Amino acid sequence: MEFGPIWRALLKNKGGAILIALQIAVTMAIMVNSISIMQERATNMQRPSGMDEANTLTFASISFASDADNRATYINDLEMLRNTPGVINAVGTNSFPLRGGGWSMGLQTEPGEDMGGVGSAIYFGDEHMIETFGVELIDGENFSPEQVVFLDPDNFRWEPYVIVTEALAKTLFPDEEGSVVGKTAYINQNDPVQIIGVIDQLQAPWQGWDEVEHALFSPVKRAEGFARYVVRTEPGMRDELLPQLEEMLASADKTRLIRAAQTFDEVREGAYLGDSAMIKILGFVITLLTIITGLGIVGLASFNVSRRTRQIGIRRALGATKPAIMRYFMLENFMISSVGVVVGGALAIGLNIFMVETFNLTPMSWWVVPAAMIVLWLVGQAAVAGPARRATRIAPSIATRSG
Amino acid sequence: MFRYYLKLGALSIRANPALSALMVAAIAIGIGACMTIFTIQHMMGSNPIPHKSEQLRHVQMDSWSDANPYNGGANPPIQLTYTDARNLLAAEQAVRQIATFKSGRIVEPEDPDELPYTISGRATSKDFFAMFDVPFKYGSAWDAAADLSEEFVAVISEPLNERMFGGEDSTGKRVTMNGDTFRIVGVLDTWSPVVKFYDLNNNAHEPVEDIFFPFSTAMANEYGNDGNTNCWKPPEGGDRAAFLNSECIWIQFWVEIPNQAAETEYMNYLDAYVEQQKELGRFPRPLDNRLPDVEEWMILNEVVDDDVSVLLGLAVLFLIVCLLNTIGLLLAKVMRRTKDISLRRALGASKASLFGQYIIEAGMIGVAGGLLGIGTTWLGLLGIRNLFNRFDFVEKLTVMDWQMTALAIALAVVSALAAALYPTWRACQVTPASQLRIQ
Numbered sequence: 001m002e003f004g005p006i007w008r009a010l011l012k013n014k015g016g017a018i019l020i021a022l023q024i025a026v027t028m029a030i031m032v033n034s035i036s037i038m039q040e041r042a043t044n045m046q047r048p049s050g051m052d053e054a055n056t057l058t059f060a061s062i063s064f065a066s067d068a069d070n071r072a073t074y075i076n077d078l079e080m081l082r083n084t085p086g087v088i089n090a091v092g093t094n095s096f097p098l099r100g101g102g103w104s105m106g107l108q109t110e111p112g113e114d115m116g117g118v119g120s121a122i123y124f125g126d127e128h129m130i131e132t133f134g135v136e137l138i139d140g141e142n143f144s145p146e147q148v149v150f151l152d153p154d155n156f157r158w159e160p161y162v163i164v165t166e167a168l169a170k171t172l173f174p175d176e177e178g179s180v181v182g183k184t185a186y187i188n189q190n191d192p193v194q195i196i197g198v199i200d201q202l203q204a205p206w207q208g209w210d211e212v213e214h215a216l217f218s219p220v221k222r223a224e225g226f227a228r229y230v231v232r233t234e235p236g237m238r239d240e241l242l243p244q245l246e247e248m249l250a251s252a253d254k255t256r257l258i259r260a261a262q263t264f265d266e267v268r269e270g271a272y273l274g275d276s277a278m279i280k281i282l283g284f285v286i287t288l289l290t291i292i293t294g295l296g297i298v299g300l301a302s303f304n305v306s307r308r309t310r311q312i313g314i315r316r317a318l319g320a321t322k323p324a325i326m327r328y329f330m331l332e333n334f335m336i337s338s339v340g341v342v343v344g345g346a347l348a349i350g351l352n353i354f355m356v357e358t359f360n361l362t363p364m365s366w367w368v369v370p371a372a373m374i375v376l377w378l379v380g381q382a383a384v385a386g387p388a389r390r391a392t393r394i395a396p397s398i399a400t401r402s403g
Numbered sequence: 404m405f406r407y408y409l410k411l412g413a414l415s416i417r418a419n420p421a422l423s424a425l426m427v428a429a430i431a432i433g434i435g436a437c438m439t440i441f442t443i444q445h446m447m448g449s450n451p452i453p454h455k456s457e458q459l460r461h462v463q464m465d466s467w468s469d470a471n472p473y474n475g476g477a478n479p480p481i482q483l484t485y486t487d488a489r490n491l492l493a494a495e496q497a498v499r500q501i502a503t504f505k506s507g508r509i510v511e512p513e514d515p516d517e518l519p520y521t522i523s524g525r526a527t528s529k530d531f532f533a534m535f536d537v538p539f540k541y542g543s544a545w546d547a548a549a550d551l552s553e554e555f556v557a558v559i560s561e562p563l564n565e566r567m568f569g570g571e572d573s574t575g576k577r578v579t580m581n582g583d584t585f586r587i588v589g590v591l592d593t594w595s596p597v598v599k600f601y602d603l604n605n606n607a608h609e610p611v612e613d614i615f616f617p618f619s620t621a622m623a624n625e626y627g628n629d630g631n632t633n634c635w636k637p638p639e640g641g642d643r644a645a646f647l648n649s650e651c652i653w654i655q656f657w658v659e660i661p662n663q664a665a666e667t668e669y670m671n672y673l674d675a676y677v678e679q680q681k682e683l684g685r686f687p688r689p690l691d692n693r694l695p696d697v698e699e700w701m702i703l704n705e706v707v708d709d710d711v712s713v714l715l716g717l718a719v720l721f722l723i724v725c726l727l728n729t730i731g732l733l734l735a736k737v738m739r740r741t742k743d744i745s746l747r748r749a750l751g752a753s754k755a756s757l758f759g760q761y762i763i764e765a766g767m768i769g770v771a772g773g774l775l776g777i778g779t780t781w782l783g784l785l786g787i788r789n790l791f792n793r794f795d796f797v798e799k800l801t802v803m804d805w806q807m808t809a810l811a812i813a814l815a816v817v818s819a820l821a822a823a824l825y826p827t828w829r830a831c832q833v834t835p836a837s838q839l840r841i842q
Contacts, residue, residue, distance in 0.1 A: 158640035
């Protein structure tokens with residue numbers, strides 16, 4: 001093979017080669033880290049919220065008249081919602097996954113101050129919660145209607161029953177191998193709550209939270225002038241029902257406003273807007289970068305071909321075949337790219353370590369580095385192919401002309 | 404000579420249109436990427452009240468739990484309890500002081516056919532407007548008496564005045580919200596600080612509130628808080644009085660400190676206050692009072708999103724790739740002209756004049772790249788605005804001011820010149836007549 005001569009020729013004229021290698025190296029550092037961030041965001045976005053997202057819609061009811069009978073409105077609203085054809089179930093709650101705002105409390109397994117707790121999102125609601133949210137009860141029981149009470153704003157206290165997510169149960173009772181149903185935890189430091197049921201999975205309202213899988217249901221109906229309704233519909237009925245239900249509630253009682261009417265898809269879109277924008281921006285950046293680097297290689301190779309016209313002509317005159325000329329440029333580029341991706345691999349890893357420490361990002365997966373290497377090798381080869389083919393068309397007779 | 408070199412540069416650029424275009428485009432794209440992100444970072448973190456930011460201080464006191472210090476003990480809580488806000492407000496130890504929180508309202512229009520609508524609201528005291536240099540279009544802030552006697556008076560924003568009264572002078576008119584009727588005493592002029600520095604709890608870049616009313620009135624009528632509430636210890640009881648007496652933090656508190664002496668004096672007062680509260684069994688943590696100014700407050704509250712910093716780092720690397728690209732291409736160009744250069748050197752051109760010639764050629768590419776870079780930055784900002792079109796505030800963050808425009812051009816020229824240095828130096832190394840052998 002021609003490795004030796006090509007390598008020596010490169011060393012004689014290394015300025016340009018080093019520049020391309022450096023360019024490939026920095027391109028690789030950007031590419032690897034962008035892909036790593038895109039992958040982190042995409043993974044986050046793919047986590048299930050736990051809700052029956054495709055068939056769920058939500059709106060808020062805000063009452064503004066000081067003398068309004070909020071409880072009556074609440075009861076009436078839910079009855080109307082649940083009785084509408086196409087609606088599977090509905091519930092009044094304080095928040096839901098991906099909403100970005102909600103209530104969290106610390107839970108502990110022993111009562112008392114300064115025990116340190118496990119954080120959990122609190123979802124208030126009645127016995128219709130499980131079906132409306134579309135979660136599965138995997139252990140224990142649902143709330144019975146007698147366990148559910150209306151919240152008293154003048155005397156708030158924690159109801160003694162909760163339904164928790166499996167992840168929360170595992171964090172609270174890590175050593176428990178059997179059922180956690182019947183066990184007692186303490187909320188608000190001293191208030192005992194008994195676990196009566198366990199659901200498979202449900203996210204807290206803050207998708208960026210470290211303990212996003214910690215959530216619990218508390219059997220409380222909140223009707224103090226602000227209610228957030230979640231409605232689960234039959235498949236395919238959601239979009240049709242949203243305006244219909246909104247209109248139905250708004251006209252049923254004019255002392256309040258219906259706001260924030262949206263499907264769960266819209267909730268998800270809003271929650272992950274930043275992440276999906278980041279993916280789009282980074283995707284755009286690495287595409288553009290690859291194009292620029294590729295065009296740079298094309299430009300330099302073209303220059304090199306025209307600079308070496310005579311040299312190539314002489315080689316051809318001395319018997320080098322067209323494929324041999326082609327191979328020369330391809331191999332030369334392969335060597336430069338190899339130096340570039342090796343240096344680039346080191347740069348990429350260094351940059352990733354720095355970013356993980358500074359910005360709390362997830363460390364990259366190992367395969368991103370070899371994948372980026374292969375992509376950049378291929379880009380280099382593709383970029384050099386055109387000029388190299390032009391080189392093969394140089395006639396051997398060029399050698400006989402004086403330059 | 405300069406004009407001659409310009410002409411030579413233009414000729415050389417025209418001789419290789421594709422490559423010259425590639426160089427200009429690479430610089431423009433690199434500049435565009437950098438400047439787009441830098442503009443957003445610049446706007447996100449820009450001081451919204453530069454002439455006064457050092458005099459405006461948020462009060463921080465460590466009222467948190469000893470067992471579980473706030474933020475791991477790195478800094479005191481970022482809000483105050485109602486108890487402390489009320490005490491500090493009543494003590495009036497600073498030139499001006501305000502306690503404030505966010506509280507959304509529902510407007511009930513007088514015309515029964517018109518539907519009620521929600522607006523954002525803020526409970527605060529009269530000093531708010533003077534402290535933060537809030538401009539008025541009509542009327543003025545309410546007076547101290549209104550704060551004292553919990554009056555139903557309000558100042559409304561320009562957009563709300565537009566919506567409710569078509570933009571005319573509405574002072575003296577009334578607005579009913581959630582059953583309470585307020586008298587409008589002032590209408591703000593356009594006021595949209597890029598950073599809503601006085602309350603960074605939720606979205607640091609959201610617009611200012613639609614309506615402002617006295618803190619005392621809001622408390623007397625039990626208005627709810629729309630911001631964040633954090634508690635380390637449960638309230639001793641389930642009603643509002645217990646909540647107000649609790650260690651829950653939910654109020655922003657600002658003071659105006661005109662000079663160093665006033666700062667020392669206020670710090671002393673705060674220390675004495677906390678010591679006194681410690682005797683009452685509160686403030687279990689060691690004494691840690693702080694008075695961060697607006698810029699320090701913005702840094703503590705991380706108003707610049709981490710994602711923007713990550714993107715800025717990547718954008719700078721991107722520009723480096725574009726420059727390496729340009730250096731490579733310029734170098735190739737020089738190497739192809741070694742014969743030319745050696746001939747000129749043989750005919751008496753000095754290194755200095757060759758240097759001038761190639762630097763001018765590179766500079767032309769740099770200026771072209773910079774001008775085009777303003778265009779690409781503008782496109783980049785447009786793209787970002789589209790990605791975030793659900794949020795109004797993105798409009799404020801994606802504006803290229805003259806500083807950013809000047810910076811874009813400067814960055815382009817400096818980049819192109821930096822990129823030209825090595826190729827030009829190589830050109831100057833060509834020895835006279837070395838390439839003139841007959842081959």
